[in-house]
Amino acid sequence: MEEAVITRKLTKKFGDFIATNEITFTVNPGEIFGFLGANGAGKTTAIRMLCGLLAPTSGEAKVAGYDVYQQSEQIKHVIGYMSQKFSLYEDLTVRENIRFYGGIYGLSGAEIKRQTESILETLSLQPVAHSLVASLPLGWKQKLAFSVAMVHNPKIVFLDEPTGGVDPITRRQFWDMIYQAAHRGTTIFVTTHYMDEAEYCNRVSIMVDGRIQALDTPRALKQTYGVDSMDGVFQILAAALPPNELIVRC
Amino acid sequence: MNRFFAFVKKEFLHILRDRRTLLILFGLPFVQVLLFGFALTNEIKSAQIIVLDHDKGYHSGQIINRLVASGYFELQVYERSYEGLESAFRKGKVKLAVVFPVRFTHDYEHGRNAQVQLLADASEQNTAISLTNYASSIIRDYAAEGRTQVAGPMAIDIRSRMVFNPELEGAFVFVPGVMAMVLLLVSAMMTSVTIAREKEMGTMEVLMVSPLNQGQILFGKVLPYLLLSFLNGCIIIALGVFTLGIPLHGSLLLLLAETLLFIFLALSIGIFISSLTDSQLVAMFASLVIMLMPTIFLSGFIFPIESMPKLLQVISQIIPARYFIDIVKGIMIKGVGIGYLYKETLVLIGMSLFFTLLSLRNLKTRLV
Numbered sequence: 001m002e003e004a005v006i007t008r009k010l011t012k013k014f015g016d017f018i019a020t021n022e023i024t025f026t027v028n029p030g031e032i033f034g035f036l037g038a039n040g041a042g043k044t045t046a047i048r049m050l051c052g053l054l055a056p057t058s059g060e061a062k063v064a065g066y067d068v069y070q071q072s073e074q075i076k077h078v079i080g081y082m083s084q085k086f087s088l089y090e091d092l093t094v095r096e097n098i099r100f101y102g103g104i105y106g107l108s109g110a111e112i113k114r115q116t117e118s119i120l121e122t123l124s125l126q127p128v129a130h131s132l133v134a135s136l137p138l139g140w141k142q143k144l145a146f147s148v149a150m151v152h153n154p155k156i157v158f159l160d161e162p163t164g165g166v167d168p169i170t171r172r173q174f175w176d177m178i179y180q181a182a183h184r185g186t187t188i189f190v191t192t193h194y195m196d197e198a199e200y201c202n203r204v205s206i207m208v209d210g211r212i213q214a215l216d217t218p219r220a221l222k223q224t225y226g227v228d229s230m231d232g233v234f235q236i237l238a239a240a241l242p243p244n245e246l247i248v249r250c
Numbered sequence: 251m252n253r254f255f256a257f258v259k260k261e262f263l264h265i266l267r268d269r270r271t272l273l274i275l276f277g278l279p280f281v282q283v284l285l286f287g288f289a290l291t292n293e294i295k296s297a298q299i300i301v302l303d304h305d306k307g308y309h310s311g312q313i314i315n316r317l318v319a320s321g322y323f324e325l326q327v328y329e330r331s332y333e334g335l336e337s338a339f340r341k342g343k344v345k346l347a348v349v350f351p352v353r354f355t356h357d358y359e360h361g362r363n364a365q366v367q368l369l370a371d372a373s374e375q376n377t378a379i380s381l382t383n384y385a386s387s388i389i390r391d392y393a394a395e396g397r398t399q400v401a402g403p404m405a406i407d408i409r410s411r412m413v414f415n416p417e418l419e420g421a422f423v424f425v426p427g428v429m430a431m432v433l434l435l436v437s438a439m440m441t442s443v444t445i446a447r448e449k450e451m452g453t454m455e456v457l458m459v460s461p462l463n464q465g466q467i468l469f470g471k472v473l474p475y476l477l478l479s480f481l482n483g484c485i486i487i488a489l490g491v492f493t494l495g496i497p498l499h500g501s502l503l504l505l506l507a508e509t510l511l512f513i514f515l516a517l518s519i520g521i522f523i524s525s526l527t528d529s530q531l532v533a534m535f536a537s538l539v540i541m542l543m544p545t546i547f548l549s550g551f552i553f554p555i556e557s558m559p560k561l562l563q564v565i566s567q568i569i570p571a572r573y574f575i576d577i578v579k580g581i582m583i584k585g586v587g588i589g590y591l592y593k594e595t596l597v598l599i600g601m602s603l604f605f606t607l608l609s610l611r612n613l614k615t616r617l618v
Contacts, residue, residue, distance in 0.1 A: 048455075051459045052458075052459065053455060053458055053459065073461070073463075076459060076460060076461045077461050079459065081455070081456060081459040082456075083452050083455045083456055084452070085451065085452025085453075085455070086451070086452060087452060087453055087455070087456040088453075089260070089264070089451075089453060090451075091263075091264060091267040091268065092260065092263055092264075092267070096260070096263060099256070100256055100257075100259075100260045101460075102256075103252065103253060103255070103256020103257070103259070103260075104253045104256050104257055104457070104460045104461065104462050105253070105460060105461060106252060106253050106461065132267075149456075
């Protein structure tokens, strides 16, 4: 089977600032790919290029076999996206949100109905199905947002810091949902800055200042750097700034 | 197409959920039209008048009695000269003066054209119009009665003159003005705010990642407001015609077409504003400052353009509402057709194209 995501020297510059610097990586179908890095390391820029929200400055990228320059319309049909900001409409009810996202992805009325029931069932949201999303607790909203991003059964789903600001129990439940989705064959591309979450991924890449500094399974990374947690790996990589960066800091 | 309808449906849900939006949408035109309409049709009771009676004859006395007996007027004083009239007007207490020339009674009885002059303080245009209308009809009634009683041609020629604002421009302007204002507010402000809201909330990103294309998103945002604005325009026209008695001399079809054109212009301005900002607050503020205030102050809606300083008159030429107000006045009150309004129409079309192109250029990079 074809790679879910493949990039080669993908670069985005904003003026003089290089947000992502020649990143090259491959995401295998069905895997949970963790995209790690500190705030401002270039994770969001990379994800936005892959989703077709930003045009790359140079380099190549393919998502689900489609080229990001030429075939962004095809890409849109097969990916799901959950942004850093909350992506549901607070003034619509739970049901209306599901129906809307099902609608814009071209699902038929019957499919939307089936998906709605299944989401309400899975998340036990039946009692609040007709309540405005604004009235739900944050954890529920995040889980609902994830389900809505999956409403059209995308091949790949991009999650940009999906667990930001969520309590640990909900984060755990959220990752259970991610596992289930991966189990059904969806490729998960997830950014986070919680290092404990990195342990849950099949493979992780760590971005520092626009570059990918490491890419492997969590176990292999911990062995390579001789530490017993992903946090340790990250500390080592983040400290080792490139020389020119050091000169600037001095 | 189903995608697009799902999107439009969502937009309607937003509007229906938001009480403030609904209130602005449907409350504003009613309040504005009725408020201004009330000010215009406000019945006048006991307005202070003065009489300058050079005639001192039987008929002038009768007419003065009729005027006072009507209840609309209260005789303030008999004046002896025009100078006295002027100073009375300046003091502002007197709203109307009735002047009978020498030999008024003589002329009237001998079938000549007897003249009465009405002078009104038109610094309050609406009052001035009502007062001269009331007084004229009372005098005309008197003349009509006289004709049936006595044989022979008898006529009174009423000459009314508006002092301070002779043209009376802007008297009927309030309905077109309110229309321009409400349509701008609904179409431009709400469109820009709703697009800015999607950007601010982050949902715009999600929409852009979805298979909806940019045109569908924009048109889907705009369509509900287009429909609602048009409905609003119709409500305002109906209110003006049926409750306030504004005439509709020209073609209704042309009026509706021009209204649609103006709504389109307002929407294109709204999209233009939203292409400049990501914040609802900025969008709202920009709408108010660059559209609503100039519309109120510079379009001739409240202050006649003719009495503005030269500089403001020049600035008023870039205010879209000014042209729309002229068009609506032309169609409703003067009953003219497109032949007289093509210049204003072309200006509106030109402005729409300008903003549409400008925002399309901006949006390409700014929508996300």
